[in-house]
Amino acid sequence: MPISSTVPPFAVISGGQVQEALAGREKQIVELVEATYRLHGAGDSVNPPSYFLRFPDRPTARIIALPASIGGDVRVDGLKWISSFPQNVDAGIPRASAVLILNDHDTGYPFACLESSIISATRTAASAALAADRLSHHLGRRPARIGFLGTGLIARYIHTFLAATGWTFDQTGVHDLCPRSAAGFRSHLEQSGAPGDITVHTSAEDLIRSSDLVVFATIAAEPHVTRTAWFDHHPLVLHVSLRDLAPEIILESANIVDDIDHCMKANTSPHLAEQLTGNRDFLTGTLDDVIAGRTALPDDRTVVFSPFGLGVLDLAVGKYVYDEVARNDQLHVIDDFFHELRRHG
Numbered sequence: 001m002p003i004s005s006t007v008p009p010f011a012v013i014s015g016g017q018v019q020e021a022l023a024g025r026e027k028q029i030v031e032l033v034e035a036t037y038r039l040h041g042a043g044d045s046v047n048p049p050s051y052f053l054r055f056p057d058r059p060t061a062r063i064i065a066l067p068a069s070i071g072g073d074v075r076v077d078g079l080k081w082i083s084s085f086p087q088n089v090d091a092g093i094p095r096a097s098a099v100l101i102l103n104d105h106d107t108g109y110p111f112a113c114l115e116s117s118i119i120s121a122t123r124t125a126a127s128a129a130l131a132a133d134r135l136s137h138h139l140g141r142r143p144a145r146i147g148f149l150g151t152g153l154i155a156r157y158i159h160t161f162l163a164a165t166g167w168t169f170d171q172t173g174v175h176d177l178c179p180r181s182a183a184g185f186r187s188h189l190e191q192s193g194a195p196g197d198i199t200v201h202t203s204a205e206d207l208i209r210s211s212d213l214v215v216f217a218t219i220a221a222e223p224h225v226t227r228t229a230w231f232d233h234h235p236l237v238l239h240v241s242l243r244d245l246a247p248e249i250i251l252e253s254a255n256i257v258d259d260i261d262h263c264m265k266a267n268t269s270p271h272l273a274e275q276l277t278g279n280r281d282f283l284t285g286t287l288d289d290v291i292a293g294r295t296a297l298p299d300d301r302t303v304v305f306s307p308f309g310l311g312v313l314d315l316a317v318g319k320y321v322y323d324e325v326a327r328n329d330q331l332h333v334i335d336d337f338f339h340e341l342r343r344h345g
Contacts, residue, residue: 173207255282
């Protein structure tokens, strides 16, 4: 049967528009991310492995392609294309940059290109806030002391989402290998009105030992936290940057991931633990398993959440942004973007 759909118009959505569409809607985005995890857990998505483009002459840099498709009420396909060039920071520009392409579910035509570093940070922070809430609820305790190891954009977004979804802390710890970055993050926390004491720690050990909730948001390429004794108090760990923890720490913890097959790739800390043991027995389950009540959490072990970052989350947040911009009649449509539309001229 011929396709009855028409070719959709193609729109470009700027970072300013993305930020405006998402500002102040942290609770809604956390709910959206939870619903997307549930759809993914139910199999109503396609989320192939991410593809890493690496460069022999620039070993610290990479560009990642995250293709995905999501069903439910969202019904959109697409691709996030996100680069990570750590040396950008020394030049005074952000490490990460990204675009998100949304494709029409029926025709396959791309209908929007969105600036996506904000979308990526938003879905990452929303995922972290959701995990903090659901995992602490199942553990039966709400952390009162938080520590941020790594103080860049992602740390800032995670703090914003935690604060906007009702979290307050008696103590907030900060540690970064760059003292200027740590000081800048502390200043941001103070200006944002974060309650409680704010301390810049000179070592990762001090920060971890003094925190009930530890957020790893670094650019570490391999494990740099190796001492299991630092976690003897069994904090809840949001291992957002994925490669900070030595396999020995992973093996002594209860491990929750967003997607098992995705997380066990690219030398993440769980992947290194799998390589060390030859099995995946150390995995407790997925966040969706916890939310659905299929997985129980022990109260006598450190609980580590290691989210690889799913393309379906970017699609869900990106489609939300597109719908908001369209609803406000602010789409910048590129006329005649698709030009050759007649098969035989």
